[in-house]
Amino acid sequence: MTHSLTMPRPDDWHLHLRDGAVLHGVLPETARHFARAIIMPNLVPPVVTLADATAYHARIMAALPKGTTFEPLMVLYLTEGTDPADVAAAAASGLVKAVKLYPAGATTNSNSGVRDFDKVRPVLEKMAEIGLPLCVHGEVTAPEVDIFDREAVFIDSVLDPLRRATPGLRVVMEHITTMQGVAYARSAGDDLAATITTHHLILNRNHILAGGIKPHYYCLPVAKRETHRLALRAAATSGEARFFLGTDSAPHVDALKEHACGCAGCFTATNTMALLAHVFEEEGALDKLEHFAARNGPGFYRLPVNEATITLTKGEPAKWPDKILTEAGPVTVFNPGFPVHWHVDC
Numbered sequence: 161m162t163h164s165l166t167m168p169r170p171d172d173w174h175l176h177l178r179d180g181a182v183l184h185g186v187l188p189e190t191a192r193h194f195a196r197a198i199i200m201p202n203l204v205p206p207v208v209t210l211a212d213a214t215a216y217h218a219r220i221m222a223a224l225p226k227g228t229t230f231e232p233l234m235v236l237y238l239t240e241g242t243d244p245a246d247v248a249a250a251a252a253s254g255l256v257k258a259v260k261l262y263p264a265g266a267t268t269n270s271n272s273g274v275r276d277f278d279k280v281r282p283v284l285e286k287m288a289e290i291g292l293p294l295c296v297h298g299e300v301t302a303p304e305v306d307i308f309d310r311e312a313v314f315i316d317s318v319l320d321p322l323r324r325a326t327p328g329l330r331v332v333m334e335h336i337t338t339m340q341g342v343a344y345a346r347s348a349g350d351d352l353a354a355t356i357t358t359h360h361l362i363l364n365r366n367h368i369l370a371g372g373i374k375p376h377y378y379c380l381p382v383a384k385r386e387t388h389r390l391a392l393r394a395a396a397t398s399g400e401a402r403f404f405l406g407t408d409s410a411p412h413v414d415a416l417k418e419h420a421c422g423c424a425g426c427f428t429a430t431n432t433m434a435l436l437a438h439v440f441e442e443e444g445a446l447d448k449l450e451h452f453a454a455r456n457g458p459g460f461y462r463l464p465v466n467e468a469t470i471t472l473t474k475g476e477p478a479k480w481p482d483k484i485l486t487e488a489g490p491v492t493v494f495n496p497g498f499p500v501h502w503h504v505d506c
Contacts, residue, residue, distance in 0.1 A: 163474045167450035169466040170433065172197040173457045174295070174334050174355050174406025176425065177220060177232075179203050184223045185486025186411045189429040191230035193504055195466040198295070198406070199232045201260055206237035206272050210250040217255060229468075233257040233461075235295060239272050240279040244286035251292045257461060258293040258332070259283070263318070265301045267380040267424060273297075277322060288328040293461065295332045298341070299381055308365070311381055312340040319344070323352070332460070335360065335408045337381045339391035345402050353460045355406025356396045356452075359426040361439050362496050364389045375417045376492045379410065380424040396452050397445035404456035407432050413489030428494040431480045435494075437472045437502035471505040478503050 175190060175197040177183050190197055199220065201207030207216050213234040220232045236242070236250055236259045250256035261280075262273030274280055287294055298319060299310035323329060333345055333354040345354035363383040368374050377383070395403045409432070410425025417423055428435070433453070440449045458465050478500045483490040 164471060165437065165446060165449065165473075166469050166471045168454040169193075169195040169468040169470050170405065170453035171195055171457050171466070172407050172409070172429075172432075173332070173404055173461070174198055174200065174357070174408045175429070176200045176202075176408070176410040178411055179216070179219065181487035182411055182413070182491070183219065185484055185488070186427070186429060186491060187220065187223050187230075188225050188228070189484060190409070191224060191228045193433050193470060194230065195468060196231040196233055196463075198258060199234055201235045201237040202262065202267075206239070207235070208237050208239055208242065208272075209246050210236075210253060210256065212236075213250060213256050235260045237262070237272065238274060238280055238283065238294075240274060240276060242280065242283050244283045247283055247292065248286055248290055251290050256292075258295045259287060260295045260297070262297045263299060263301050263314070267297060267299075277318065281325070284322070284326045284329055288326050288330075291330060291462075293330045293332055295334050298333050298336070307382055308384055311336070311338050315340055315344050323348075330460075332406075334406055335381060336392065337384050338388045342391045342395045345395070346400075350401070350460075353402045353404065353456075354395075355404060355408075356392050357406060357408045357426075358428045358432045358435050359383070359408075359494055360389065360392055361396060362389075362435065367497070375419075375422045376494065377426065378417075378422060378424055379408070379426045382424075393439065393443055397440055397443040397448050399445075399448040399451045401451075401456045401459055403452065404460065405432075405436070405453045406457075411484075411491045413486065414483070414492055415489055417492065426494045427484070427491050430484065430493045431478070431500070433470070433472060433504045434478050434480075434500050434502040435496055437474075438496075438500045441502075472502050473505055474501050475503060477501055
C-alpha cells in the first residue's frame with residue numbers, strides 16, 4: 161500500500177482569487193501548494209484588456225506572503241467589444257495565457273459576457289492564428305433549458321459550431337460536469353482539453369439537496385447525477401493528457417453563501433491536494449495523480465512542468481480550518497463529508 165507520493169508541484173488551471181480583502185485572505189491557501197494558477201477575470205469590473213490584466217497581476221503579487229513563490233497566469237474576459245489587437249498584444253506580452261468566454265448570465269459576475277457569438281468571431285480568429293487558448297464556461301442560459309441540461313445543450317448548440325467555424329482554435333472546456341462533456345473532450349485532437357474540479361469528483365446533486373440544502377456545496381455548473389460523477393472520476397484518473405485539474409475554487413464570504421439567494425462556488429484551495437489523493441487512491445490510480453495535477457495542464461498550455469516537488473503522505477486523519485478568515489468575512493472551506501488521511505508536506 162502506498163503511504164507516500166512525491167510529484168512535481170501542481171498547478172491550478174482554473175482559480176478565482178477575487179480582489180481586495182478576499183484576495184488577501186485566500187491567496188495564501190493556493191500559494192501554499194500550487195506553483196501557478198490560471199486566474200479567472202470575472203471581477204467587477206471585469207479584466208478585459210491587457211492594462212486590466214497588468215493591474216490585477218500587480219495586486220495579486222502585492223498580496224503574496226513574503227517568501228512565497230507563486231505565478232499567477234492572467235486571463236482576459238471576452239466581451240462583444242474585445243479588441244483582437246489588444247488580445248494579440250496581451251499574448252505577446254507573456255502575461256496573459258488565455259481568454260475566457262462566459263455566456264452572459266451563466267455564473268458569478270458574467271453579465272458582461274457574450275450574447276451574440278458572431279460579434280466575437282474576429283477575436284476567436286486572431287486567437288486561432290496566434291495559438292492563444294479559449295477557456296469556456298460551457299453552459300447555455302436560456303430559461304427554457306433545465307439547469308442540469310445546460311452543459312450538454314451548450315456542447316451541441318454553441319461549442320461544436322463555434323469550433324467548426326474557427327479551425328485551429330485551442331479550447332479548454334472548463335469544469336466539465338457530465339458524461340457528455342467527457343465524451344466531447346475525447347472526440348477531438350490535441351486542440352481540445354477539459355478541466356475537472358475537485359468538488360465535482362466528490363459531489364453529486366443529492367449531496368446538495370438531500371436532507372436539507374447545503375449552500376457550501378452549491379456551485380455552477382451545478383453537480384449532476386451520480387452517473388456523471390463516475391464518468392468524471394474515470395476521466396480524471398485515466399492519465400489522458402486532455403484532462404487536467406482546474407479547481408474552480410471560488411471563495412464567497414459566508415454571508416453571501418448562506419443567503420436567500422446564495423452565491424455559487426466551492427472553496428477548495430485549502431485541501432484540494434489531500435482530497436485528490438483520497439479520490440485517486442479510491443480509484444486505484446495514485447500513479448496518475450501527477451499527470452492530472454502537474455503534467456497535463458502544462459502540456460496543453462505549452463509551459464514547462466514545475467521543477468519543485470511536493471510530497472503527499474498518508475497517516476492520521478487530516479485537519480484543516482473550517483473557515484478562512486478575511487477582512488471581508490469568513491470563507492468556509494469545502495468539507496467532503498468523510499475522513500481524509502492524506503497530508504501535503506511542503
